Amino acid sequence: MEEKKGEVVLFRTWASPVCTRVEIALKLKGISYEYAEEDLTNKSELFLSLNPVHKKVPVLVHNGKSIAESLVILEYIEECWNTTPKLLPEDPYQRAKLRFWANYYDQKVIRVLHATWS
Ligand SMILES: N[C@@H](CCC(=O)N[C@@H](CS)C(=O)NCC(=O)O)C(=O)O
Structure with missing residues (x-):
């Protein structure tokens, strides 16, 4: 690398x-x-x-x-x-899907984790 x-x-x-x-x-x-x-x-x-x-x-x-x-x-x-x-796929549609799920993870999973910790 x-x-x-x-x-x-x-x-x-x-x-x-x-x-x-x-x-x-x-x-x-x-x-x-x-x-x-x-x-x-x-x-x-x-x-x-x-x-x-x-x-x-x-x-x-x-x-x-x-x-x-x-x-x-x-x-x-x-x-x-x-x-x-x-890190990202070449295909624009696949990139869009990946960004969607990254955003979903931040909005849903991370928020729940933060709420649990605080
Ligand atoms: N959207 C931010 C979230 C960053 C974040 O929430 N970091 C937390 C740790 S997981 C933090 O630094 N918390 C300290 C604070 O809120 O004072 C990112 O993806 O970098």
């Missing part, structure tokens, strides 16, 4: 499925990254400066530039490391 040069840091927390989805993508693409565990009960100033809008993990930092929102991060990874394996 090819790797694009550059420093990659993933701010995440171990129990988060949306962080896990980003880690799986990084591993599938063979991208080396640093792992920064964030304590969501005591968020660091650095972390808050990287995602000032939502203040949530995951945040990917690539060469000093931060990207938030797991699905946005996945698209960034796909566009930046456009090597195989591809």
Whole structure:
């Protein structure tokens, strides 16, 4: 697997499925990254400066530039490391279906998990 040069840091927390989805993508693409565990009960100033809008993990930092929102991060990874394996299918209809189910998962499953945890 090819790797694009550059420093990659993933701010995440171990129990988060949306962080896990980003880690799986990084591993599938063979991208080396640093792992920064964030304590969501005591968020660091650095972390808050990287995602000032939502203040949530995951945040990917690539060469000093931060990207938030797991699905946005996945698209960034796909566009930046456009090597195989591809994260998205070639066929536009299949891509649309995949985006539909990713959205469904976020709207239904993740919301229920968050409601259970809080
Ligand atoms: N839509 C966001 C959801 C991110 C999210 O909800 N992250 C949670 C952990 S699973 C979080 O950081 N919670 C901390 C908080 O709400 O203060 C994504 O897909 O990245």
